[in-house]
Amino acid sequence: MSKSENFFEKVYDVAKKIPYGRVTSYGAIAKYLGAAKSARMVGWAMNACNGDETIPAHRVVNRKGMITGKHHFSGINLMQQLLESEGLMIKNDKIVNFEATFWNPSKNLK
DNA sequence: CCCATGACTGAAG
DNA sequence: TCTTCAGCCATGG
Numbered sequence: 001m002s003k004s005e006n007f008f009e010k011v012y013d014v015a016k017k018i019p020y021g022r023v024t025s026y027g028a029i030a031k032y033l034g035a036a037k038s039a040r041m042v043g044w045a046m047n048a049c050n051g052d053e054t055i056p057a058h059r060v061v062n063r064k065g066m067i068t069g070k071h072h073f074s075g076i077n078l079m080q081q082l083l084e085s086e087g088l089m090i091k092n093d094k095i096v097n098f099e100a101t102f103w104n105p106s107k108n109l110k
Numbered sequence: 111c112c113c114a115t116g117a118c119t120g121a122a123g
Numbered sequence: 124t125c126t127t128c129a130g131c132c133a134t135g136g
Contacts, residue, residue, distance in 0.1 A: 026119085027119060040116060063120090070117085
């Protein structure tokens with residue numbers, strides 16, 4: 001329960017608000033939190049949340065819609081499997097029709 | 111304080 | 124779209 005968790009907590013809070021079947025990017029979350037240049041920190045926060053099933057980290061991908069964080073899940077294809085379970089299509093570790101499934105917290109959460 | 115690492119992003123070729 | 128490079132900043136040694 002440190003102050004440092006405040007930043008992580010905000011990231012988790014946004015991640016938890018990602019609608020079912022939708023995805024967003026690290027940069028989008030970072031920008032929403034007022035730290036647009038700290039997209040890597042969002043990824044770092046996700047890394048720290050590993051093990052917390054209450055956080056849909058699988059709905060957070062990079063700006064290209066590529067599931068670069070899949071290696072951080074229990075299984076290599078767990079992240080993809082979770083996304084496909086929500087109706088998303090994955091091709092070559094990339095979300096098909098990414099723009100249509102993209103959920104921007106700055107536009108939909110603000 | 112310096113250095114390395116990283117689930118990122120944007121620009122350039 | 125891909126590759127490469129630089130900027131970004133929190134965390135850890």
